[in-house]
Amino acid sequence: MSAWTVIDHRELSSAQASIEFTSISSSYTDLIILASLRSTQASTVEQVRMSINGSTANFTKRFLQGSGSAANSYSGSDNQMGYTSSGNDTASTFGNLMIYIPNYAGSTNKSISADTVDENNGTEAFQVIMASLWSQTTAISSLALSTQNGNLAQYSSATLYGITKGSSGGVTVS
DSSP states (O other): OOEEEEEEEEEOSSOBSEEEEOSOOSOSSEEEEEEEEBBOSSSSOEEEEEEETTBOOSEEEEEEEEOSSOEEEEEEOSOEEEEEBOTTSSTTOOEEEEEEEETTTSSSOEEEEEEEEOOOSSSOOOEEEEEEEEOOOSOOOOEEEEESSSOBOTTOEEEEEEEEOOTTSOOOOO
16 A cells, blocks of 8 residues: 655744755655745745756646636746745635656656646636656755745745555555
8 A cells, every 4th residue: 555654844933945855765655745835025926946856957847827807827946836826816715736757756757737726815826737857867855945036935845755666566645
């Protein structure tokens, strides 16, 4: 049987530039990050960025996004994972993020998928589904989440899970 194991959980007691996970063991099959984030930036939407092993380079991606009034898709080559709530969104709301990284310790390029939403009790809020590739063959040993412009607000939190493949080859949650 497979299981999700909490590797680390971080909650910010004050605004900070990033949430970091370091010294990630290579003993799991896949990684998942679940996060509740808010930016201090005074804007209506803020980009969530991820660095891997300290690097923000070698990313390619395909985005599908909707804003409540329009939908579009685009490609890019940066480390943006999606959007989160920011200083001009409804007070005390936090965006949600899920990032899945299969075979993170393998010796091939790393595929990444993300699903994010910036929560806002207003006329516009963004939801993004993203597929990305980090073109590096080194094992992932550290990850950091940040925003493009502002700091992560107090009470932003993230949990890193390791997924272990079961004997049947499938992944289940126990």
